[in-house]
Amino acid sequence: xxxxxxxxxxxxxxxxxxxxxxxxxxxxxxxxxxxxxxxxxxxxxxxxxxxxxxxxxxxxxxxxxxxxxxxxxxxxxxxxxxxxxxxxxxxxxxxxxxxxxxxxxxxxxxxxxxxxxxxxxxxxxxxxxxxxxxxxxxxxxxxxxxxxxxxxxxxxxxxxxxxxxxxxxxxxxxxxxxxxxxxxxxxxxxxxxxxxxxxxxxxxxxxxxxxxxxxxxxxxxxxxxxxxxxxxxxxxxxxxxxxxxxxxxxxxxxxxxxxxxxxxxxxxxxxxxxxxxxxxxxxxxxxxxxxxxxxxxxxxxxxxxxxxx
Amino acid sequence: xxxxxxxxxxxxxxxxxxxxxxxxxxxxxxxxxxxxxxxxxxxxxxxxxxxxxxxxxxxxxxxxxxxxxxxxxxxxxxxxxxxxxxxxxxxxxxxxxxxxxxxxxxxxxxxxxxxxxxxxxxxxxxxxxxxxxxxxxxxxxxxxxxxxxxxxxxxxxxxxxxxxxxxxxxxxxxxxxxxxxxxxxxxxxxxxxxxxxxxxxxxxxxxxxxxxxxxxxxxxxxxxxxxxxxxxxxxxxxxxxxxxxxxxxxxxxxxxxxxxxxxxxxxxxxxxxxxxxxxxxxxxxxxxxxxxxxxxxxxxxxxxxxxxxxxxxxxxxxxxxxxxxxxxxxxxxxxxxxxxxxxxxxxxxxxxxxxxxxxxxxxxxxxxxxxxxxxxxxxxxxxxx
Numbered sequence: 225x226x227x228x229x230x231x232x233x234x235x236x237x238x239x240x241x242x243x244x245x246x247x248x249x250x251x252x253x254x255x256x257x258x259x260x261x262x263x264x265x266x267x268x269x270x271x272x273x274x275x276x277x278x279x280x281x282x283x284x285x286x287x288x289x290x291x292x293x294x295x296x297x298x299x300x301x302x303x304x305x306x307x308x309x310x311x312x313x314x315x316x317x318x319x320x321x322x323x324x325x326x327x328x329x330x331x332x333x334x335x336x337x338x339x340x341x342x343x344x345x346x347x348x349x350x351x352x353x354x355x356x357x358x359x360x361x362x363x364x365x366x367x368x369x370x371x372x373x374x375x376x377x378x379x380x381x382x383x384x385x386x387x388x389x390x391x392x393x394x395x396x397x398x399x400x401x402x403x404x405x406x407x408x409x410x411x412x413x414x415x416x417x418x419x420x421x422x423x424x425x426x427x428x429x430x431x432x433x434x435x436x437x438x439x440x441x442x443x444x445x446x447x448x449x450x451x452x453x454x455x456x457x458x459x460x461x462x463x464x465x466x467x468x469x470x471x472x473x474x475x476x477x478x479x480x481x482x483x484x485x486x487x488x489x490x491x492x493x494x495x496x497x498x499x500x501x502x503x504x505x506x507x508x509x510x511x512x513x514x515x516x517x518x519x520x521x522x523x524x525x526x527x528x529x530x531x532x533x
Numbered sequence: 534x535x536x537x538x539x540x541x542x543x544x545x546x547x548x549x550x551x552x553x554x555x556x557x558x559x560x561x562x563x564x565x566x567x568x569x570x571x572x573x574x575x576x577x578x579x580x581x582x583x584x585x586x587x588x589x590x591x592x593x594x595x596x597x598x599x600x601x602x603x604x605x606x607x608x609x610x611x612x613x614x615x616x617x618x619x620x621x622x623x624x625x626x627x628x629x630x631x632x633x634x635x636x637x638x639x640x641x642x643x644x645x646x647x648x649x650x651x652x653x654x655x656x657x658x659x660x661x662x663x664x665x666x667x668x669x670x671x672x673x674x675x676x677x678x679x680x681x682x683x684x685x686x687x688x689x690x691x692x693x694x695x696x697x698x699x700x701x702x703x704x705x706x707x708x709x710x711x712x713x714x715x716x717x718x719x720x721x722x723x724x725x726x727x728x729x730x731x732x733x734x735x736x737x738x739x740x741x742x743x744x745x746x747x748x749x750x751x752x753x754x755x756x757x758x759x760x761x762x763x764x765x766x767x768x769x770x771x772x773x774x775x776x777x778x779x780x781x782x783x784x785x786x787x788x789x790x791x792x793x794x795x796x797x798x799x800x801x802x803x804x805x806x807x808x809x810x811x812x813x814x815x816x817x818x819x820x821x822x823x824x825x826x827x828x829x830x831x832x833x834x835x836x837x838x839x840x841x842x843x844x845x846x847x848x849x850x851x852x853x854x855x856x857x858x859x860x861x862x863x864x865x866x867x868x869x870x871x872x873x874x875x876x877x878x879x880x881x882x883x884x885x886x887x888x889x890x891x892x893x894x895x896x897x898x899x900x901x902x903x904x905x906x907x908x909x910x911x912x913x914x915x916x917x918x
Contacts, residue, residue, distance in 0.1 A: 282760040300760040303769035311600035315607025319565045344596040502586045511589035
């Protein structure tokens, strides 16, 4: 069983996730029944559970409904451009390897416009924790077809039904090289929080897909009910199959959703490979850049000793 | 502050502009670069990839220019000085992230070694046809700084200047080289580190409680912090208030965009660098920049040998455009002659600044080679008539 430890004192009876949120930014923009807020709650629970150092945790989002997560978490948070959260996060991790970098974005952002970056970061095994909220649609712009939209679903740009084959994201990132791949729905709050906490302890490219409702645009347009109906669907049609071959994880409009942890393997991450190669080729001449942080500030840069380095 | 000696290759070298640009970046303190190969710019990052591991930094070759131009900004927010290097087609792909750097006030340098276009154009041959793109290529209203070197020595010196401007004003600086300057090999003198002035990051001294990510103290450039320092700050490309929080109202937009523009415009006198010669009694002033200025010099010398009163104004800063200087010259010269390796880009600014007080003659060239001095001389002769 997990022990709840609040990193900062919370006046009773506050919600335990409150210290992780920017309450001065509430109310948030998400619709009633949207699953993104639920995933943020799970993320906050995972922060509590994993006792991770919040000071060195940075969160990077792209654009879209899920892209707004960066604005609501009380962390060093970066709301970047559409599709480019992963390369931004890659740059952060390289310039300061002591940072824990989380990428939190949507399916359209990460797998369509950002698809190239997704596979290359997985290939390099950059030490990033990617949380992909997959609502099967472009929600922020009004419900257009995404690379994840299942066949026959109706969207604003597929008024006669989607016929493009969809990406199976766990399969894609496993093939590209991710070391940790899991999928849950917003019904599986405990499992999701546990998975995120587990990914924090994993070095390398970790990918957690969260199937999440968009009652306003996806469920409504496809006559799949409201948020509550979707929770019932997730409950009834989800099957936990840890270790299931990712090739079997394709999604359909109203069929089974296989959830679980599918990949948990070890291979050296980008930073370790880089250093190993430099040590091998350059020997003592190599200057380990971990120790060089904060150079941009100069000697009188104002950063305190323990904060900048 | 003075440059970190580890990054400074003090000595007299025989090197090309691309390599000198890399040495300038290292001397300026750049310890992170993200790039994508593209002719004729790649040598800059090739050298960086070789040099930076022994200086204390790292390089990554990204999957495309979209990635390179945002990875470098992640690096900056993690504490590094960073840059990327490209040429025309890659520069086109980077436009969105120039806008992001402007909006988020991320200090960084974009090096564009210009080649002929449009599209794939002339990969191995020169042009100066990205000059307007450097200024206006990203959407929205903004100001950037662009510097134009005309020699390998300036590729070194002005790259340091580009980093220094970027840190001082928290603005992306465009470093507008061209294929000839990039591949031309000449003497490059790199001074000792203690003779190189480097502008440090404008890092806050404020406590977490007192700090506002986009708060200003009268000088229009906010103080910065980095990820991992405990400030728990927010950065967004959306219109934002002083806390860095999204606030999409006309009032906040007005305040923010005006400040982003004014912080550069109000410092134009300091940012606008140029080289001026014999303009006092000139009938004609040749205004040029980059590699074209070296051909122009030959034409000016030829014209003077013929007894023509010709002055020279070489732009080192292209953006912001030194309009004040042009206005002043326009009151006492007959005409300006401007050769460019394009069909008329900076000449529009020249015309605007001259305000009809002096005529302007363009010596156009679609790129692929440099001008012949005689073409410029002919324009000078026409201008004095």
